[in-house]
Amino acid sequence: MANSLKKLAGQTAIYGLSSIIGRFLNYMLVPLYTYKIAAASGGYGIVTNIYAYTALLLVLLTFGMETTFFYYANREDIDSRKAFSTAGNAVGIVSLIFWLICLVFGGVIAKGLHYESHPEYIRVMATVVALDAFQAILFARLRNENRALKFVTLKLSFIFSNILLNLFIFLVAPALQQSHPGLMSWYDPNYQVGYVFIVNLLCTAGVTFGFIPEIKGLRYGIDRTLLKDMLKYTWPLLLLGLIGILNQVADKICYKFIVPGQAGEVQLGIYGACVKIAMIIAIFTQAFRYAYEPFVFGGQKDKNSKEMQADVMKYYVIFTLMAFLIVVLYLDIFKYIIQENYWEGLRTVPIVMMAEIFMGVYFNLSFWYKLNKQTWWGAIFSAIGCAVMLAINFIFVPKYGYMACAWGGLAGYGTCMVLSYIVGQLKSPIPYKLGPLFGYFALALLLYYFSILFHPQKQIWVFVVNTVLMLVYVGVVVYNERELVMKALRR
Secondary structure, three states, X not given: OHHHHHHHHHHHXXXXXXXXXXXXXXXXXXXXXXXXXXXXXXXXXXXXXXHHHHHHHHHHHHOOHHHHHHHHHOOOOOXXXXXXXXXXXXXXXXXXXXXXXXXXXXHHHHHHOOOOOOHHHXXXXXXXXXXXXXXXXXXXXXXXXXXXXXXXXXXXXXXXXXXXXXXXXXXXXHHHHHHOOOOOOOOOOOOHHHHHHHHHHHHHHHHHHHHHHHHHHHHHOOOHHHHHHHHHHHHXXXXXXXXXXXXXXXXXXXXXXXXXXHHHHHHHHHHHHHHHHHOHHHHHHHHHHHHHHHHHHHOXXXXXXXXXXXXXXXXXXXXXHHHHHHHHHOHHHHHHHOOHHHHHHHHHHHHHHHHHHHHHHHHHHOHHHHHOOOOHHHHHHHHHHHHHHHHHHHHHHHHHOHHHHHHHHHHHHHHHHHHHHHHHHHHOOXXXXXXXXXXXXXXXXXXXXXHHHOOOOOHHHHHHHHHHHHHHHHHHHHHHOHHHHHHHHHO
């Protein structure tokens, strides 16, 4: 088991390189956007809203085929090449149909979403999400074959090109327009939101060329018998993923309808900017998921797999709570990621971070039904959680604004987490160590509460007190997990 955990840690570190570095570098775009797109204009609210739609559409267009591909590619009775070709072609065809529909009816869709003055936003982002969906299966193949280097290279190539083009559009282009107006006649300084989407399209399209060798693997076509079996496995995953992503983005989609007009866009922009600070938990969870999902499916026959899952859960909680404390204890530093006019939304950061931790725990709890081909359980849990989240949003957003969005996400993920644990322990028990898990949660929240209660007036003493609190958490973890720490040091 120790070797398995070591391998998982190594894979998480490799995949985390693209995720952590990528998200960190993308954080550079958050201050760029918030400093260049005024909060009062609501422009960042438009970006937040449309990206919420693309996240939802990406789940629809991939319809759970990533996880389904992992399951079938690791079965001894199925050729992994046929599994990849079937999954890739199926997602590719669906994405192509979606893209054509958006090209033809983009104006109608834009009007329905209250973007009738900019139907090109819809067409551009429809192209992006169609390419992203197709690439998801190609990236899944890299993960399944442990080709982490190419995975990281392609991810980082998108990130660096995206950052460079955004820096050009928002910093270099305005200066060039002043000095060389003839050369920059194409540039419109009032079209900032549109350029955000266009840059995304250019970078996404560029990554596709890096997949030419993998695209050749689609020549096996679609195995109809295999596809039917895959669809039976994947439809609950589609529902699960759809409801799961709704838990993440429904508040950002619904906000414009609950609080209409520019006021809604302004508030959504503030909330969306502050949520970016909380996404450090999502960075770790995404890196962990990239490594853990194929790892679990590949080692499902290991007799110690349940004990391993229990250990992984504990270490996941330890490290995500550490990330939580780093952000909330040093929020006076992290807040400079966004422009000062957005700071009023900072009170949502601890709530959203804890919601992200709950989501990660829920992901860890999900393997009992995925491994047992009972994925419909996940759909049920997520549907209930989504209902809780939406109810809180529609009832309380009119009165409490985006704070209700933050609490709604926490309640929704908390509901999913609790239900998955209870039913999972009845159906396929895993020996989770609840004592340490609850203990670490209690410790982290107590330290956070202490930092609020004892908040010196001088900033330097705030950092001193919070650093001591951070060291207390680290000290408790090192003491409780001293056997693992000593083994690591000996190696």
